[in-house]
Amino acid sequence: MSESKGSGFQRKRIGDVPEEWDIEALGGIAVRIQDGTHFSPQTEGGPCRYVTSKNIRFGSMELETCGWISEAEHRNIYARCPVQFGDVLLTKDGANTGNAALNKLHEPFSMLSSVALIRLDDKRFINSYLLHYLLSARCQQRLKDLMSGNAITRLTLQKINAFEVPFPDDPAEQRRIAEILDTADEAIQKTEALIAKLKQMKAGLLHDLLTRGIDENGFDDPTNDYRRFAFAPSTKEDANWEAVTVRQLMERGIISKVQDGNHGEKHPKAADFVPEGIPFLMANDLKNGRVDFNECHFIRREQYEGLRIGFAKPRNVLLSHKGTIGQTAIVPEDRPDVMLTPQVTYYAITKEAELIPEFLMYWFQSRWFKRQFSILSEQSTRKFLGITGQRDLQVLLPPHDDQQFIVDRVKSLDDRITRESEVLTKQKLLKAGLMHDLLTGKKRVNQPAVATA
DSSP, X not given: OOSOOOOHHHHHHHOOOOTTSEEEEHHHHEEEEEEOBSSOOSOOSOSEEXXXXXXXXXXXXXXXXXXXXXXXXXXXXXXXXXXXTTOEEEEOBSTTTTOEEEOOOOSOOEEBTTEEEEEEOTTTOOHHHHHHHHHSHHHHHHHHHHHTTOSSOBOOHHHHHHOEEEEOSOHHHHHHHHHHHHHHHHHHHHHHHHXXXXXXXXXXXXXXXXXXXXXXXSSBOTTOOOOSOSSSOOOOGGGOOEEEEHHHHHHTTSEEEEEEOOOSTTOOOGGGOOSSSEEEEOGGGEETBEEOTTTSEEXXXXXXXXXXXXXXXXXXXXXXXXXXXXXXXXXXXXOXXXXXXXXXXXXXXXXXXXXXHHHHHHHHHSHHHHHHHHHHHTTSTTSOOOHHHHTTOEEEEOOHHHHHHHHHHHHHHHHHHHHHHHHHHHHHHHHHHHHXXXXXXSSOOOSHHHHTO
């Protein structure tokens, strides 16, 4: 146990923590703090793994994109920075500065100087406790404050050594805190993996239903011959599915209007946003086939009524064509007034049309549509697809009954993805609350029964 529990100035800087907790600089509690090589390896390919800041994510390592170097170069780099299993790896340079993860590789590897290892005295400190503290909202803000004013986003080794961390004296309490937060992380990771699997299943289902068609029993037909579409495989002629352009759908009166958002002189600015009012949707407000009204901006009704274009109505299909490209959603029935930015197009389908809005939305989500959208948008130097270009997009148009069957099949997966996403949001909120309470000592885990709850 250290003699000093931290001065009043330290506690004010760190934030409220229990009086019996220590506050010490990392340099005083670590047995090693070291960054990787300051010289880029000359070899490309080899038997030895080479890790940079892009491989350190927020709480985990991503090794699929890591580099590989020769054994000779690795020996030189590793001699300076010998990474060990269980070390805390902290990104200290670049856009990902502040990301941290535990090294879970038993094999030795080399690192670039954008990553530093932090190894604590394992008789007094638990590395996983330090990891959770580094990833906490309070610590992340402290790290950002430490970098403010720098021309380049960077944490020097000197600043890392001087960085102060609060911790319980008892390593057992540190371990129990880390175990509780690890359990929360595991639950989050399982839910994320399930959502990723469901999204893959949805993509596969869309691919099958939109390319193989539907047989007389209502299932996709693997015998169909894919020949008729310019961008996508087709179904058999007798399936009565058409490939038509958006322009043709407009000429037939199936789509009454294709219009992007307002970009005139009265286009709302950041100063116009209010806590409640008319939703003002940007491309990143379209998420997983739904509009995220929780994160979007709002404008005053009087300002909305003074605008001339860019109004989306219930059941309009939305498509982002600039910025976050290719996201899609449907305006809900309970949102009679919605304003769009120029990043988003709305497709107004006539009530009499044999085109189900949900089907058009799912077609926009299909890999075949995304492929043609990408090809056409790449012909623009600005990597977006305006209204004129969108009118040339092809849409697969099955009979109404086939559309409804596809919508019902895919929507069941969509609904499950939505439910699991809501679970994930709750899990993340729970973990954030646990991190705040446990890493500030607001809630103590001295009793084993609490740690296993």
